[in-house]
Amino acid sequence: MKTDRQRVAVLFGGRSVEHEISVISALQLILAIDPAKFDVTPVYIAPNGSWYTGDALLQRSFYAKVPSALATLQEVILLPKPGVGGLLKIGSPESAVRELFTTRVDLIPIDVFLPVFHGQYGEDGCIQGLFEMADVPYTGSDFTSSAVTMNKYLCKRYLGAHGIPVLPAVVVQRGEAQADITGITDGITSQAGFSDFPLFVKPCNLGSSIGISRVKDRTELPAALAKAFKYDTIALVEPCVSQIMEINVSIRKATEIEASVVEIPVSSTGVLSYEEKYLRPGGKKSGPSQGMASLTRIIDPQDLDQDIKERVINLGKRSFELLGCSGVARLDFILDLSNGELYFNELNAFPGSCAFYLWARSHPRVLYTQLIEDMITTALRTHEVKASLDRNIGLKALK
Amino acid sequence: MITKFSAVLLILALLAFGWRRILTYLRYFQQEEYNRVRFLGWFKAQRAYDRRGSLVVLTVLLLNALIPAPWAAPLWGLLGSVALLVIVFLFEGDPRKTGKVKLNMTQRASKIALIAFVMYTLVALLPLGLVCFRCCESTDPLLVSAAFGLLLVQSPAWLLLDANRLLWPFERRLQESFVSDAKRILAELDPFVIGITGSYGKTGAKAALGELLTQCLGATFWPRKSINTVLGTTRAIREDLRPHHRFAVMEMGAYNIGSIKKLCDLTPPKAALVTAIGIMHLERFGGPENIYTAKSELAQALPPGGILVCNGDNPGARRMAKEHDKQTTLLYGMDSSSGPLDCLATDISFDDQGTTFVVHWRGNRYPGRTPLLGRPALSNALGAFTMACVLGADPAYAIACMANLQPVDNRLVLDRKGSVGFLRDAYNSNPTGFQAALEVLGTLPATRRILMTPGMIELGEQQFAQNKRVASIAAGVIDLAIIVGTVNREALLAGLSDGGFAVDKIITVDTRDEAFRVLTDNQAGGDLVLIENDLGDIHEGVVRF
Numbered sequence: 020m021k022t023d024r025q026r027v028a029v030l031f032g033g034r035s036v037e038h039e040i041s042v043i044s045a046l047q048l049i050l051a052i053d054p055a056k057f058d059v060t061p062v063y064i065a066p067n068g069s070w071y072t073g074d075a076l077l078q079r080s081f082y083a084k085v086p087s088a089l090a091t092l093q094e095v096i097l098l099p100k101p102g103v104g105g106l107l108k109i110g111s112p113e114s115a116v117r118e119l120f121t122t123r124v125d126l127i128p129i130d131v132f133l134p135v136f137h138g139q140y141g142e143d144g145c146i147q148g149l150f151e152m153a154d155v156p157y158t159g160s161d162f163t164s165s166a167v168t169m170n171k172y173l174c175k176r177y178l179g180a181h182g183i184p185v186l187p188a189v190v191v192q193r194g195e196a197q198a199d200i201t202g203i204t205d206g207i208t209s210q211a212g213f214s215d216f217p218l219f220v221k222p223c224n225l226g227s228s229i230g231i232s233r234v235k236d237r238t239e240l241p242a243a244l245a246k247a248f249k250y251d252t253i254a255l256v257e258p259c260v261s262q263i264m265e266i267n268v269s270i271r272k273a274t275e276i277e278a279s280v281v282e283i284p285v286s287s288t289g290v291l292s293y294e295e296k297y298l299r300p301g302g303k304k305s306g307p308s309q310g311m312a313s314l315t316r317i318i319d320p321q322d323l324d325q326d327i328k329e330r331v332i333n334l335g336k337r338s339f340e341l342l343g344c345s346g347v348a349r350l351d352f353i354l355d356l357s358n359g360e361l362y363f364n365e366l367n368a369f370p371g372s373c374a375f376y377l378w379a380r381s382h383p384r385v386l387y388t389q390l391i392e393d394m395i396t397t398a399l400r401t402h403e404v405k406a407s408l409d410r411n412i413g414l415k416a417l418k
Numbered sequence: 419m420i421t422k423f424s425a426v427l428l429i430l431a432l433l434a435f436g437w438r439r440i441l442t443y444l445r446y447f448q449q450e451e452y453n454r455v456r457f458l459g460w461f462k463a464q465r466a467y468d469r470r471g472s473l474v475v476l477t478v479l480l481l482n483a484l485i486p487a488p489w490a491a492p493l494w495g496l497l498g499s500v501a502l503l504v505i506v507f508l509f510e511g512d513p514r515k516t517g518k519v520k521l522n523m524t525q526r527a528s529k530i531a532l533i534a535f536v537m538y539t540l541v542a543l544l545p546l547g548l549v550c551f552r553c554c555e556s557t558d559p560l561l562v563s564a565a566f567g568l569l570l571v572q573s574p575a576w577l578l579l580d581a582n583r584l585l586w587p588f589e590r591r592l593q594e595s596f597v598s599d600a601k602r603i604l605a606e607l608d609p610f611v612i613g614i615t616g617s618y619g620k621t622g623a624k625a626a627l628g629e630l631l632t633q634c635l636g637a638t639f640w641p642r643k644s645i646n647t648v649l650g651t652t653r654a655i656r657e658d659l660r661p662h663h664r665f666a667v668m669e670m671g672a673y674n675i676g677s678i679k680k681l682c683d684l685t686p687p688k689a690a691l692v693t694a695i696g697i698m699h700l701e702r703f704g705g706p707e708n709i710y711t712a713k714s715e716l717a718q719a720l721p722p723g724g725i726l727v728c729n730g731d732n733p734g735a736r737r738m739a740k741e742h743d744k745q746t747t748l749l750y751g752m753d754s755s756s757g758p759l760d761c762l763a764t765d766i767s768f769d770d771q772g773t774t775f776v777v778h779w780r781g782n783r784y785p786g787r788t789p790l791l792g793r794p795a796l797s798n799a800l801g802a803f804t805m806a807c808v809l810g811a812d813p814a815y816a817i818a819c820m821a822n823l824q825p826v827d828n829r830l831v832l833d834r835k836g837s838v839g840f841l842r843d844a845y846n847s848n849p850t851g852f853q854a855a856l857e858v859l860g861t862l863p864a865t866r867r868i869l870m871t872p873g874m875i876e877l878g879e880q881q882f883a884q885n886k887r888v889a890s891i892a893a894g895v896i897d898l899a900i901i902v903g904t905v906n907r908e909a910l911l912a913g914l915s916d917g918g919f920a921v922d923k924i925i926t927v928d929t930r931d932e933a934f935r936v937l938t939d940n941q942a943g944g945d946l947v948l949i950e951n952d953l954g955d956i957h958e959g960v961v962r963f
Contacts, residue, residue: 109948196477196815197635197812197815200811200818238785240816241815241818242821242822245633245815245821245822246821249633249822
């Protein structure tokens with residue numbers, strides 16, 4: 020059946036500690052996609068890395084039955100080869116029989132890929148690299164931007180070099196810590212600005228507050244590093260702004276770069292834990308977690324100084340542009356209340372809940388359905404430009 | 419017409435009844451590891467024969483005999499069918515969905531159930547055959563029907579045993595092929611294998627060592643949960659061992675003399691960690707010396723250049739280190755009064771966040787902390803620390819990693835719900851663990867301390883004395899006791915009374931569910947509840963079918 024609707028594969032799950040959050044974000048996103056314009060194929064990447072599709076994926080209750088329920092789904096793959104035109108079905112007995120009689124392989128045609136991942140292998144350029152190899156349109160930032168924004172240290176260094184204010188950081192390699200943690204601890208605390216506690220220790224390439232510790236004194240530093248190294252081979256040590264206010268803003272690029280209203284996430288402990296970000300039910304209503312959309316927060320705080328809001332928005336737009344991002348991102352800033360200094364903290368190339376809750380309150384308001392449509396349109400346009408580039412200059416050196 | 423309908427319905431009802439009962443008994447048979455002797459032991463102890471089905475059969479036949487009328491037989495048949503269906507489908511829950519340990523329909527379980535059901539069906543159809551051949555014309559039909567009826571409703575448990583025996587040759591061949599496949603995989607990938615055994619603490623030590631090695635030295639494979647049998651280990655190796663694994667930590671459970679030898683044959687160890695030699699499963703072994711002999715098979719399996727790390731606080735483990743001295747033999751512990759220790763923990767204290775301690779290792783002092791609670795968990799972590807350091811880990815980094823260890827499920831885990839704290843120590847209790855849990859219960863802040871326990875089992879002739887002993891210690895720590903079930907009720911009551919515990923502060927209940935209800939009714943802010951031990955269905959309460 021020929022359809023005029025764009026066939027969109029929404030990819031989620033993945034081999035990241037933020038697997039579940041990705042599922043929540045994706046189910047929200049799929050509900051918001053305009054069915055009159057887009058035909059959604061949900062594609063779930065299981066924790067073991069296998070790809071599956073099937074209508075059962077649209078039910079939240081399905082995920083409680085993983086991995087045993089995976090057997091009821093269709094396994095698919097995306098070949099790293101241009102011109103395939105979609106996802107290939109694999110492993111099904113029917114397709115094996117059919118292949119005996121025909122050379123045509125089972126294909127689920129896809130026009131555009133919409134990755135809804137948080138963290139490693141999905142938000143860090145890995146899957147974007149696969150999309151590039153397969154030469155398919157995909158939404159969001161490309162592989163270079165994704166990779167740089169996911170690496171907190173590289174991102175800070177790069178933005179710092181372009182004049183965006185960032186907090187200093189010390190980077191520690193897992194192998195060095197394993198060999199001599201005492202020496203590493205001494206090395207960190209002897210650096211200027213790192214002898215005063217508390218300090219923050221973070222895995223370099225993770226989001227969602229997993230593996231993060233707030234270290235109160237020197238004796239806690241080795242355990243905090245060891246915790247970060249459970250999840251990453253690189254850890255980052257940063258000074259802790261004692262009088263801190265976190266301010267987030269979402270930036271997107273449709274035709275031009277736009278900013279949402281800002282938000283102040285509210286924490287009960289001073290640091291947003293993974294549980295606070297994702298497991299605390301939203302507001303007064305209790306029920307299943309709605310991901311980032313359920314966090315206790317103040318959106319568009321009326322009593323926040325207009326000047327600060329503008330600085331956040333301007334720094335946000337500039338950082339987004341410098342990093343070459345696309346789609347919808349969320350940028351987190353730290354305001355030092357003691358001196359009014361504002362620092363870039365991190366950029367989420369695909370933020371939890373796609374930051375729709377910020378755009379819904381922005382001026383002008385952008386609804387989630389529109390956000391997604393714009394992301395898809397941009398993806399198709401970007402792919403068109405890339406496809407028009409000359410890749411083939413013919414054989415010369417080998418002749 | 420109605421007679422035919424009634425007969426068909428009765429046969430269908432008997433078949434449905436049989437299928438459900440086969441599954442019900444299979445759940446217990448599976449928990450007894452398909453062991454005929456153990457299953458029969460349970461069956462005898464619980465007098466788990468059928469009562470309800472038999473009652474229905476006898477009632478139907480009696481009514482039929484007492485009120486002879488043309489309509490009687492079909493009517494009673496209908497009522498009997500309905501009664502049977504009500505018993506198994508409304509009265510008795512689906513064993514795949516109910517109970518603490520649910521029936522897991524593995525391939526083996528499905529095969530046993532299916533064969534037993536085929537046999538049951540043949541038995542059920544036998545009377546029809548007899549009627550066809552008119553064999554029973556000469557004898558009293560009531561007697562014959564009663565005999566067949568009772569035989570049928572009582573048969574499921576026995577048919578399971580027969581089905582298992584019938585399947586065994588095939589099952590064994592299949593198992594052997596899996597085992598040799600696992601051996602081949604292990605030989606090809608050749609990780610450094612560390613075996614862990616002990617009467618208790620194996621699983622905790624395995625998880626701690628697996629985690630420390632992964633964090634400090636390199637990728638480590640360890641079967642999750644308490645997998646410690648040849649088949650469990652075989653499956654774990656075939657499914658999860660990968661080429662990047664540098665170390666493999668294998669828990670080795672001893673069920674008889676020779677079982678650890680078999681495990682060492684499957685995964686030949688280069689190093690061994692012995693957590694404790696105690697009196698757990700005393701009944702199975704027949705005596706403490708046999709337990710020692712069984713556990714020693716691990717030390718014996720080590721090559722002369724191997725590494726043996728033993729818990730120096732445990733006399734049996736200490737003896738093993740002495741009698742099976744290897745190139746590297748080390749002792750760890752918290753009490754050096756019974757001899758020198760290579761790794762010693764001192765300055766131990768507990769709080770809501772876990773345990774703080776100082777480790778003394780090779781002339782250095784390492785202050786540390788871990789979220790694990792209690793001396794047994796700290797002991798396991800110390801064993802893991804010692805082994806990791808011997809294998810090359812930086813001691814300071816290993817200590818740092820101890821701060822990130824996670825407790826193994828239900829092994830003295832503190833969980834706060836509002837202002838009420840629960841210390842869950844529901845896994846296989848033993849005298850050392852019980853006492854250590856009481857120590858933590860006594861140390862953590864609380865306005866009232868509650869102990870909920872069915873006591874400890876599988877301690878042979880020492881069971882009464884040991885339960886009594888810990889209960890008398892508990893008397894000095896707790897403010898309220900909830901005794902679950904009848905297995906150790908007398909011993910626990912005697913111990914509490916010895917310790918001078920007030921009788922009105924003791925509540926006795928039959929099941930865990932009832933205990934939780936009592937707990938909910940009785941709890942108040944500031945309570946700290948120790949849930950010590952949780953017996954499987956095979957030991958809890960009274961089973962009636």
